[in-house]
Amino acid sequence: DQQVKQNSPSLSVQEGRISILNCDYTNSMFDYFLWYKKYPAEGPTFLISISSIKDKNEDGRFTVFLNKSAKHLSLHIVPSQPGDSAVYFCAASAGAQKLVFGQGTRLTINP
Amino acid sequence: EPEVTQTPSHQVTQMGQEVILRCVPISNHLYFYWYRQILGQKVEFLVSFYNNEISEKSEIFDDQFSVERPDGSNFTLKIRSTKLEDSAMYFCASSYARGTNYGYTFGSGTRLTVV
Numbered sequence: 001d002q003q004v005k006q007n008s009p010s011l012s013v014q015e016g017r018i019s020i021l022n023c024d025y026t027n028s029m030f031d032y033f034l035w036y037k038k039y040p041a042e043g044p045t046f047l048i049s050i051s052s053i054k055d056k057n058e059d060g061r062f063t064v065f066l067n068k069s070a071k072h073l074s075l076h077i078v079p080s081q082p083g084d085s086a087v088y089f090c091a092a093s094a095g096a097q098k099l100v101f102g103q104g105t106r107l108t109i110n111p
Numbered sequence: 112e113p114e115v116t117q118t119p120s121h122q123v124t125q126m127g128q129e130v131i132l133r134c135v136p137i138s139n140h141l142y143f144y145w146y147r148q149i150l151g152q153k154v155e156f157l158v159s160f161y162n163n164e165i166s167e168k169s170e171i172f173d174d175q176f177s178v179e180r181p182d183g184s185n186f187t188l189k190i191r192s193t194k195l196e197d198s199a200m201y202f203c204a205s206s207y208a209r210g211t212n213y214g215y216t217f218g219s220g221t222r223l224t225v226v
Binding site: 098 | 115
């Protein structure tokens with residue numbers, strides 16, 4: 001089941017620069033997209049979401065972009081901080097309650 | 112900030128044994144979920160629960176699995192006869208409204224190891 005894919009298992013970014021995490025999906029029925037952050041030994045923490053009727057949603061340093069025609073979304077973190085180092089999961093839902101997760105991208109912010 | 116609490120944090124059990132994973136959702140939440148993550152794999156949906164019944168379940172959630180809300184605060188996942196492949200992190204989550212757009216709250220997980 002590869003409905004949600006994060007093709008980069010890891011990403012390394014310099015502190016203060018922009019981090020861009022990408023996610024692709026195949027199911028055109030998905031109407032809501034979310035990003036979660038996960039530290040070791042903790043559960044996923046909700047970061048930001050976007051409805052399929054929008055193409056951008058911003059919350060502080062975090063912005064999510066949605067390109068429905070390309071079935072692609074991205075998470076931008078500006079500026080990146082050391083505390084942002086974690087695994088980031090993209091997730092999607094299709095009107096129901098369940099989330100379909102990507103494999104995750106491990107983000108490392110270097111000082 | 113309100114939390115979803117899961118116990119135990121780590122459970123080791125012998126194959127074939129029954130295990131019960133416990134969760135205390137956020138008190139005013141109405142929708143409850145279990146997810147799991149096998150080491151190195153994706154987080155996968157198991158089941159959602161509302162109004163004392165299952166509202167959706169995945170193909171993973173077979174007859175060996177059951178969920179219960181025995182009182183006003185606990186939400187449990189039972190695996191009747193554990194298999195080696197049940198070893199995973201199990202996450203409980205809850206939300207106050209239907210739908211995933213509220214980014215429901217996850218607990219810290221229970222690491223289940225079946226030996």
